[in-house]
Amino acid sequence: MTIWNTKKLAVLIVATSFTMALSACDPEVGSPDWCTQLKEKPKGDWTANEATDFAKNCVL
Numbered sequence: 818m819t820i821w822n823t824k825k826l827a828v829l830i831v832a833t834s835f836t837m838a839l840s841a842c843d844p845e846v847g848s849p850d851w852c853t854q855l856k857e858k859p860k861g862d863w864t865a866n867e868a869t870d871f872a873k874n875c876v877l
Contacts, residue, residue: 847874 844850852875855867863871 846870 840875844854847870852871855863855875
């Protein structure tokens with residue numbers, strides 16, 4: 818491998834690790850922790866999917 822390919826591979830590994838670490842921080846959709854987190858979030862910032870999931874899992 819050349820130095821250029823090694824650097825690209827290292828950047829890819831770091832970026833993938835960072836993304837995986839961030840995605841692991843969110844609670845599972847529909848869990849009590851997720852419902853609490855969404856209740857604290859301003860309703861204007863909710864996405865359509867979040868509103869639908871909230872209605873399905875936290876209200877009913």
